[in-house]
Amino acid sequence: MSRRINLAVIPGDGIGQEVVTQGLKVLRAALPQDVKLETQEYDFGAKRYHATGETLTDADVEQLKAHDAILLGAIGDPSVPSGVLERGFLLKLRFLFDHHVNLRPSKLLPGVATPLAGQPEIDFVVVREGTEGPYTGNGGTIRKGTPHEVATEVSVNTAFGVERVVRDAFARAQARPRKKLTLVHKNNVLAFAGHLWTNVFNEVAKEFPEVTTDYIHVDAATIYLVTDPGRFDVIVTDNLFGDIITDLAAAVSGGIGVAASGNINPSGEFPSMFEPVHGSAPDIAGQGKADPTATVLSVALLLRHLGYEAEAARIEEAVAADLGERGESTRTTEEIGDALAVRV
Amino acid sequence: MSRRINLAVIPGDGIGQEVVTQGLKVLRAALPQDVKLETQEYDFGAKRYHATGETLTDADVEQLKAHDAILLGAIGDPSVPSGVLERGFLLKLRFLFDHHVNLRPSKLLPGVATPLAGQPEIDFVVVREGTEGPYTGNGGTIRKGTPHEVATEVSVNTAFGVERVVRDAFARAQARPRKKLTLVHKNNVLAFAGHLWTNVFNEVAKEFPEVTTDYIHVDAATIYLVTDPGRFDVIVTDNLFGDIITDLAAAVSGGIGVAASGNINPSGEFPSMFEPVHGSAPDIAGQGKADPTATVLSVALLLRHLGYEAEAARIEEAVAADLGERGESTRTTEEIGDALAVRV
Ligand SMILES: CC(C)[C@H](C(=O)O)[C@@H](O)C(=O)O
Numbered sequence A, B: 001m002s003r004r005i006n007l008a009v010i011p012g013d014g015i016g017q018e019v020v021t022q023g024l025k026v027l028r029a030a031l032p033q034d035v036k037l038e039t040q041e042y043d044f045g046a047k048r049y050h051a052t053g054e055t056l057t058d059a060d061v062e063q064l065k066a067h068d069a070i071l072l073g074a075i076g077d078p079s080v081p082s083g084v085l086e087r088g089f090l091l092k093l094r095f096l097f098d099h100h101v102n103l104r105p106s107k108l109l110p111g112v113a114t115p116l117a118g119q120p121e122i123d124f125v126v127v128r129e130g131t132e133g134p135y136t137g138n139g140g141t142i143r144k145g146t147p148h149e150v151a152t153e154v155s156v157n158t159a160f161g162v163e164r165v166v167r168d169a170f171a172r173a174q175a176r177p178r179k180k181l182t183l184v185h186k187n188n189v190l191a192f193a194g195h196l197w198t199n200v201f202n203e204v205a206k207e208f209p210e211v212t213t214d215y216i217h218v219d220a221a222t223i224y225l226v227t228d229p230g231r232f233d234v235i236v237t238d239n240l241f242g243d244i245i246t247d248l249a250a251a252v253s254g255g256i257g258v259a260a261s262g263n264i265n266p267s268g269e270f271p272s273m274f275e276p277v278h279g280s281a282p283d284i285a286g287q288g289k290a291d292p293t294a295t296v297l298s299v300a301l302l303l304r305h306l307g308y309e310a311e312a313a314r315i316e317e318a319v320a321a322d323l324g325e326r327g328e329s330t331r332t333t334e335e336i337g338d339a340l341a342v343r344v
């Protein structure tokens, strides 16, 4: 474990700058004195796009590669056509840096509001595949704009890509007390991809005899997420299904204000990227209203990824304690960041 | 409106027979004396598949074509490999009979339990496209079973297919008091299909100036379905997104025990098919535990489709009244059917 962290910081758009500032504050508070934190800020996002037409250049990518990890606030603005920044920056980076493990924990902490009745116990983590599926940009359009237009989207799934993420998920399940892994797919309809996922899942399962497994269709999974979320421990699923169910998972376990995520390259060949699940929320940007908790929890995932397990745990405990006492309080972004930094 | 209904009845597997029996009972009770109901039962499903290897033959299809509508219980059994009956029967019929409007209303009735806190108001209908998207069976596998396997799934979207379902949804929104239509897609990632859907949606919107429109990504839609379901009036979406969000919609608005659906061919060229959203539930089959309400509400959709608006409304009122008085009662499938038939 290195005593030096060379971090790329991408505040991005909207509330991104505000939440990242607090995330860095808590990161500094959590790190041992002798660990040197170097940060370099990058201006990706809507402003740069409007000024230069660029989202992420080859030179940018080379610079980012030199870092140990990336902390991202949020990317996206209504002034930019839908998809331009998402595909031109966020997804581009996930693909270029081979972030195939998209990690999204969901834990309903004591005292935190949930839209579900009866305050159920929720503590699971979704391992979403991050570099394949319908996210590859494969597909096309013919006769665009005519009554005979045909548009296709191709979900691409490889044994290589599925196996590595499934194996990662099994290892995570193995390391948790309940040792349970659920595959979420739609193999009764998407038979080609479904067969590959199911088959690889069953094969890798043989290497993890202690892990209990089950399979649920994605549509049924959304039902369980609201009627019986306690049944989940670790979930592994494809890129698109993972996108959908992790937003729902965030909603039921405290809201996107507290949902963290990591775009992880487990080999370490390229830096991993950590970001709150929420977007840039331009409607509340600059008002100090944004909740930095999701970013702070993403910082914990970042620290854990870099080997700072104790520091990650301290941040998570600080967040749990703070959330438990929050009640109806309406603190500013900075006040929440300060409180968390003090606790850490 | 014909004074004669020639109905195909497909009980199917598991609890299918039980719920369909009650659905027919309520249908008979609702119909005016002078309307002649002819029913013909078909044995599609697991039993026939095991006996003959058939799911749906050309001759079957010809017979079914002769009916005015189809009432389906549920298809699917663990003894049959996942997908065989779904694709070989259910989806095959939706495609052959061009059931492009898959109609799924969600209404949280007074007195009905929901997993959501605070008993929110829920009254919307999802118009799910039924004949395109990732459900077309396009795609394939190379190097199957090897470490180099590649499996693809192709989502196929046509201007023709999108426009007709979007127009149907606008017409439904126009006919409702709130006159609001939400497009649910993922156009920031699935740019080819997303562009087609968004473009067609915006074009057709010009013909319906009274309808308020908005757009939500499918991941965000799952959040709103649990935090603010009251914001939805009519939703139009693609086949797969519709599959996912209607299970969630059912879960929050009373559960799949009360979720009805219609696979509709609005032109009437082929018979439309009505079915509960739930599956065959083999674990409780034959025990009189299944709730026939979803089937009864599907019968109401069937009657409305055939022009019997008053009768459809009477069934829906009977269900609302019955649900309001249910509480913790544990009546059998038959008792619920009897109670509904009496009320109608
Ligand atoms: C912004 C968008 C491209 C992204 C995704 O679809 O992956 C987001 O929804 C997420 O979940 O990180």
Ligand SMILES: CC(C)[C@H](C(=O)O)[C@@H](O)C(=O)O
Binding pocket: A188, A189, A219, B086, B087, B090, B091, B243, B277
């Ligand atoms: C059984 C399955 C093929 C079907 C679907 O995916 O459409 C079901 O989930 C539904 O929603 O009717």
